[in-house]
Amino acid sequence: MTDQTLTRDLFNDVMVPNYNPQTIIPVRGKGSRVWDQQGNEFIDFAGGIAVNALGHCHPRLVAALKDQADKLWHLSNVYTNEPALALAKKLTELTFADKVFFANSGGEANEAAFKLARKYAYDNVGPEKNEIISFTQSFHGRTLFTVSVGGQQKYREGFEPVPGGITHCPYNDIAALEAAISDKTCAVVMEPVQGEGGIICGDPAFIKRARELCDQYNALLVFDEVQSGMGRTGELYAYMGYGIEPDILSTAKALGGGFPIGAMLTTDKVAPSLGFGTHGSTYGGNPLACAVANEVVDIINDPQVLADVLRKRQLFDDGLNAINEKHQVFTELRGKGLLVGAALKPEWHGKAAKFLAAAREHKTMILVAGPNVIRMAPSLVIPDEDIKEGLAGLEKGIADVVAAGPDA
Numbered sequence: 001m002t003d004q005t006l007t008r009d010l011f012n013d014v015m016v017p018n019y020n021p022q023t024i025i026p027v028r029g030k031g032s033r034v035w036d037q038q039g040n041e042f043i044d045f046a047g048g049i050a051v052n053a054l055g056h057c058h059p060r061l062v063a064a065l066k067d068q069a070d071k072l073w074h075l076s077n078v079y080t081n082e083p084a085l086a087l088a089k090k091l092t093e094l095t096f097a098d099k100v101f102f103a104n105s106g107g108e109a110n111e112a113a114f115k116l117a118r119k120y121a122y123d124n125v126g127p128e129k130n131e132i133i134s135f136t137q138s139f140h141g142r143t144l145f146t147v148s149v150g151g152q153q154k155y156r157e158g159f160e161p162v163p164g165g166i167t168h169c170p171y172n173d174i175a176a177l178e179a180a181i182s183d184k185t186c187a188v189v190m191e192p193v194q195g196e197g198g199i200i201c202g203d204p205a206f207i208k209r210a211r212e213l214c215d216q217y218n219a220l221l222v223f224d225e226v227q228s229g230m231g232r233t234g235e236l237y238a239y240m241g242y243g244i245e246p247d248i249l250s251t252a253k254a255l256g257g258g259f260p261i262g263a264m265l266t267t268d269k270v271a272p273s274l275g276f277g278t279h280g281s282t283y284g285g286n287p288l289a290c291a292v293a294n295e296v297v298d299i300i301n302d303p304q305v306l307a308d309v310l311r312k313r314q315l316f317d318d319g320l321n322a323i324n325e326k327h328q329v330f331t332e333l334r335g336k337g338l339l340v341g342a343a344l345k346p347e348w349h350g351k352a353a354k355f356l357a358a359a360r361e362h363k364t365m366i367l368v369a370g371p372n373v374i375r376m377a378p379s380l381v382i383p384d385e386d387i388k389e390g391l392a393g394l395e396k397g398i399a400d401v402v403a404a405g406p407d408a
């Protein structure tokens with residue numbers, strides 16, 4: 001059934017060592033359950049890092065993919081196609097945006113967003129208006145431009161020289177942003193909820209002030225909603241919960257439910273700066289990806305599904321608080337909707353990966369967000385029973401780590 005000659009050891013032989021995957025090799029998934037080569041069953045609280053927003057092999061997504069697979073796979077952007085047009089129409093109807101550019105990943109959607117922000121300032125003011133302000137701890141992808149805008153030095157180290165004209169301010173610090181922004185600023189870039197940086201919610205006053213400052217200095221407000229978007233926070237996009245609108249928004253991860261796709265959304269005012277020939281992607285807007293994403297949006301953009309995200313979050317909070325009463329490992333629970341962060345107490349700092357491995361031993365898949373925060377980003381439609389079962393596995397994992405002690 002599965003090919004047992006394909007082992008975790010083989011990874012070290014044939015793959016570049018930029019990842020260090022867990023010891024098990026999953027071979028099958030259904031809903032929020034995953035099975036490995038040996039047939040062990042896991043509850044999936046990781047959701048492919050906030051990607052599998054409808055779980056594994058959702059029947060409607062499988063049907064959409066199979067249906068499109070028999071029709072048309074790829075054309076390039078020399079032609080447009082029906083799934084891409086339908087998806088762009090849908091995204092513009094549901095959001096602030098009037099125009100869409102399709103890419104294949106979050107990093108590529110951001111690359112397009114940052115290039116557009118520069119180009120818009122260049123076209124409308126001049127080349128001196130090129131500075132991008134972003135925030136410490138932020139994560140925007142792994143291309144050279146996106147690691148440069150990203151606020152984590154470790155992802156830039158050794159890859160210098162990196163693009164210039166980028167200033168990093170502390171997140172949620174209004175005074176620092178006021179001091180940094182100027183007429184030379186072309187864009188302020190932020191995740192409304194920081195994901196990789198530790199699941200930190202944007203303060204509403206900070207986000208509102210960022211919008212005001214961008215208007216005052218004729219800069220664009222760019223929201224990276226690659227992780228926070230597509231229902232994750234209980235809103236279709238997190239910006240909708242803040243009462244402001246960005247000028248550019250990047251979306252990926254959950255948009256494809258596991259099929260690679262990214263998109264950059266913007267307004268009629270800004271879009272013309274990405275004129276004919278200025279930017280492109282061979283696969284962007286691929287019919288297979290867009291067919292699946294159309295179905296994802298149709299399923300998630302349902303008031304019942306979105307309301308249920310918040311109800312399920314309460315189940316996580318209740319369960320995690322009960323675990324913490326027993327084991328005293330978290331300082332706080334953070335994040336919005338089903339982007340759940342549990343910050344570890346100082347004695348467990350640097351040990352988040354230990355909790356991940358221990359939970360996996362007890363058949364619950366979780367994530368980390370940096371070395372000090374446990375992260376969960378499960379399917380938005382995870383059954384309540386699976387939440388309960390997964391939390392039980394997580395608790396056993398935590399009990400093991402605690403029993404071994406911080407120095408183990």
Ligand SMILES: *Cc1c(COP(=O)(O)O)cnc(C)c1O
Binds near residue numbers: 107110140228252253
């Ligand atoms: C994951 C992520 C990205 C990068 O997306 P890729 O698809 O890995 O390129 C960018 N921004 C945020 C906020 C993310 O969480």
